Amino acid sequence: MSRPGLGTALLGLALAALSHPDLAGPLVRALGLQAGTPVPAGRLAWLAGRHLTLALGGFALAGGLGVALGILATRAAGARLRGAIETLAAAAQAAPPVVVIGLALPLLGFGAPPTLLALAAYGLMPVLRGTLDALATVPAEVRGAAAAIGMTPDQILWRVELPLAAGPILEALRVVMLLAVATAALGALAGAPTLGTPIVVGLQNQNGLHLVQGAAAAAGLAFLADAAFQAARALARRWV
Amino acid sequence: MIRHASPFPLALAVLAAAALIGLPLLTLAPNRLVPGMPQAGGPVAGAAAVLALIAGFLIAVARGRPGHAAAGGVAALAALAALGLAAGAVAGGLFDSLSLAVEYRGRAGAVNAAILQHLGLSAAALVLAGLVAVPLALARLGGGRAGRVADGLIGGVQVVPALALFAGLVSALSALLAVAPALRGLGLAAIGPTPAVIGTAAYLLLPLVRSLAAGLAAPEPAVLDAARAVGLTPRQELLRVRLPLGAPILVGGVRVAAVQSIGLSTLGGLVGAGGLGAVVFEGMAQFAADLILLGALPVVLLSLAADRLLARFGARFALAGGAA
Numbered sequence: 082m083s084r085p086g087l088g089t090a091l092l093g094l095a096l097a098a099l100s101h102p103d104l105a106g107p108l109v110r111a112l113g114l115q116a117g118t119p120v121p122a123g124r125l126a127w128l129a130g131r132h133l134t135l136a137l138g139g140f141a142l143a144g145g146l147g148v149a150l151g152i153l154a155t156r157a158a159g160a161r162l163r164g165a166i167e168t169l170a171a172a173a174q175a176a177p178p179v180v181v182i183g184l185a186l187p188l189l190g191f192g193a194p195p196t197l198l199a200l201a202a203y204g205l206m207p208v209l210r211g212t213l214d215a216l217a218t219v220p221a222e223v224r225g226a227a228a229a230i231g232m233t234p235d236q237i238l239w240r241v242e243l244p245l246a247a248g249p250i251l252e253a254l255r256v257v258m259l260l261a262v263a264t265a266a267l268g269a270l271a272g273a274p275t276l277g278t279p280i281v282v283g284l285q286n287q288n289g290l291h292l293v294q295g296a297a298a299a300a301g302l303a304f305l306a307d308a309a310f311q312a313a314r315a316l317a318r319r320w321v
Numbered sequence: 322m323i324r325h326a327s328p329f330p331l332a333l334a335v336l337a338a339a340a341l342i343g344l345p346l347l348t349l350a351p352n353r354l355v356p357g358m359p360q361a362g363g364p365v366a367g368a369a370a371v372l373a374l375i376a377g378f379l380i381a382v383a384r385g386r387p388g389h390a391a392a393g394g395v396a397a398l399a400a401l402a403a404l405g406l407a408a409g410a411v412a413g414g415l416f417d418s419l420s421l422a423v424e425y426r427g428r429a430g431a432v433n434a435a436i437l438q439h440l441g442l443s444a445a446a447l448v449l450a451g452l453v454a455v456p457l458a459l460a461r462l463g464g465g466r467a468g469r470v471a472d473g474l475i476g477g478v479q480v481v482p483a484l485a486l487f488a489g490l491v492s493a494l495s496a497l498l499a500v501a502p503a504l505r506g507l508g509l510a511a512i513g514p515t516p517a518v519i520g521t522a523a524y525l526l527l528p529l530v531r532s533l534a535a536g537l538a539a540p541e542p543a544v545l546d547a548a549r550a551v552g553l554t555p556r557q558e559l560l561r562v563r564l565p566l567g568a569p570i571l572v573g574g575v576r577v578a579a580v581q582s583i584g585l586s587t588l589g590g591l592v593g594a595g596g597l598g599a600v601v602f603e604g605m606a607q608f609a610a611d612l613i614l615l616g617a618l619p620v621v622l623l624s625l626a627a628d629r630l631l632a633r634f635g636a637r638f639a640l641a642g643g644a645a
Contacts, residue, residue: 092477112496176624177584180617183601187610263482270591270605280488284591289495292488299485307480 086311093304100125100298105290114289120279125298132275132302135193136265139200140258146201147208147257148250152238154209155216166209178203178264182271196268196275203264204257211253215246255310262303276302424611432600436619439596442514442589443582443623446521450529450578457526458533475526483585486523487592490516517589517596524585525578532574536567568638576631583624 098104102119109116120128154162176184178199185195219242227241243250269277276299283291425432457475461468478486495511498504509515540563548562564571590598597616604612 089480109492112492113499114492114495176617176621177587179587179598180584180601180620183605183613183617186605186613187608259480263480263484266482266484269484270602277482277484280484281591283488284491289492293492296485296488296492300481300489303480303482303485 085315086308089304089311090308093301093306093308096297096301096304098301100294100301102290102294105294105297109290109293112289114293115287116290117286117288119290120294125276125279125294128274128276128278129298129302131273132262132265132268132277132299133306135196135268135273135275136200136258136261136306138193139197139204139265140261142197142201143204143257143261144208144254147205148212148254150205151209151212151216154213156234163213166206166213169206176202179267179270182267186271191272193268193273195271196265196273199267200261200264204260207260208253208257211256212246212250215249215253216242218249219245251314255307255314258310259303259307262306266299275299421611421614424615428615432615432619435595435597435600435616436623438594439583439586439598439620439623442517442521442586442594442596443579445514445518446525446582446586447575447579449518450522450525450582451575453522454526454529454533457530458537461530461534462537471530475530478523479527483520483524483588484591487516487520487588490520491592512593514589514594516592517586517594520592521582521585521589525582528574528577528581532571532577533567536570536574537563539563539567539570569635572631572635572638576628576635579627579631580624583620583627587620 099108101122103122106116106119150162150166154160154166181199181202182195185198189195189198223241223245224237227237232240265273265275266277266280268275269281276295279291279295280299283289283293283295457468457471460471481489491511494509494516498509498511537559544562544566545558548558553561586594586596587598587601589596590600590602597620600616601613601620602616604610604614604616
């Protein structure tokens with residue numbers, strides 16, 4: 082495909098447009114749903130900004146830590162950690178993000194912290210797993226050849242292993258970024274202002290307009306984030 | 322296989338250490354909750370949470386070997402137990418974490434009903450997704466345009482935040498029921514199990530369709546040629562050759578889908594479907610740690626149980642396939 086993410090971006094823009102009160106209002110009334118007061122466009126934009134900040138914070142935590150631990154576990158010094166990582170990866174999947182947010186709520190209080198913890202906890206293992214699997218695809222002969230021509234372990238990591246494993250690592254990061262954007266919506270349950278907030282309010286007050294606006298905006302943001310990641314990856318690939 | 326000594330003494334030791342380090346810190350926090358004035362545990366509680374995670378991690382290190390999924394369960398339980406202890410301590414004084422037991426005794430009936438409801442929601446979503454996945458996997462196997470369109474849709478659903486999809490389904494179902502009220506007679510409703518089951522099933526399509534298609538494509542071309550040579554019809558080839566040989570891959574996909582289904586059904590509590598999610602959300606609304614735990618722990622336990630059960634089933638399948 083010549084323009085990666087273009088279709089995804091258009092879908093995201095369409096959904097974002099749909100969340101605008103001038104578009105969502107008539108639609109909701111035409112469908113015969115209960116339309117209460119709309120969410121003003123400015124408020125939606127502010128919520129989207131908070132949502133994105135929260136998601137990117139969680140993504141940075143999970144992604145940075147995940148890749149770093151993945152590299153550590155594949156070095157000779159950290160080989161013992163590998164088994165633990167594999168088992169924790171299975172365990173992490175058993176606690177869904179809603180449950181992590183719920184459990185963290187009494188500990189960390191309302192707002193962003195429990196959501197950030199859930200984002201980091203839920204995203205860490207997929208990145209770690211993806212990094213381990215990606216580094217495992219680098220053939221041992223290639224590593225041996227690099228060592229034979231006199232490269233230091235650091236040089237082998239940065240010039241051989243990471244470039245060769247970049248594709249699958251980026252794919253794991255993309256999945257976790259999408260997880261972060263999706264899970265950040267749940268932050269609304271812990272009182273963090275996100276695009277999930279109109280949805281939760283809409284469900285409580287049976288306001289179909291809030292529901293449609295929140296759903297369209299949250300889904301639109303997720304598609305736009307996916308498109309942005311794909312475009313950035315394609316750009317990076319062209320430069321390298 | 323040589324087994325290490327039981328992991329439990331070690332687990333208990335690590336937990337005790339975590340508790341010993343954590344509890345004095347917790348008592349420092351003047352965190353008696355005033356009704357209607359929820360307060361955060363702050364950095365102290367954060368430290369307790371980190372301790373809990375470290376406890377779980379240490380246990381996993383001590384016990385963990387690749388493929389030893391049971392250790393993951395032990396680690397998760399230990400971490401959760403420590404987290405629960407800390408949560409109980411923050412919410413209502415040190416030894417009131419025993420109140421979880423009291424809370425359960427008071428609500429046993431409601432919680433047991435919620436567990437059954439939760440299992441019903443998860444199973445219904447799994448069955449619905451399975452029914453939709455079969456034709457989609459066959460279309461994918463055929464390799465036509467329909468397969469590619471289905472692939473795009475299934476992948477697109479994964480991008481949509483679950484909360485947004487559930488909300489969208491509630492809106493879509495209300496609109497549909499406003500146009501065709503007769504559908505109410507079939508048990509469809511905009512609020513309740515209907516959006517929860519449909520929404521959960523939508524996310525399960527990816528693991529199910531992928532594993533089913535991969536499983537059906539697993540047999541070697543030579544095996545398929547042989548099947549055709551002995552005169553099997555395409556239908557017989559599918560049911561007697563492709564399905565049995567691909568079964569281990571399929572069971573792996575069902576395992577992932579089942580764990581996801583139990584997790585996602587928790588969100589059903591938001592759209593009035595009940596289940597353990599309703600208990601968790603009620604606890605969050607009241608800022609009641611006991612109630613949150615009472616809903617959250619069974620979700621985690623059910624997920625781990627489903628995972629172990631299907632892993633064992635898959636291993637038996639693979640063995641039986643190898644012996645045949």
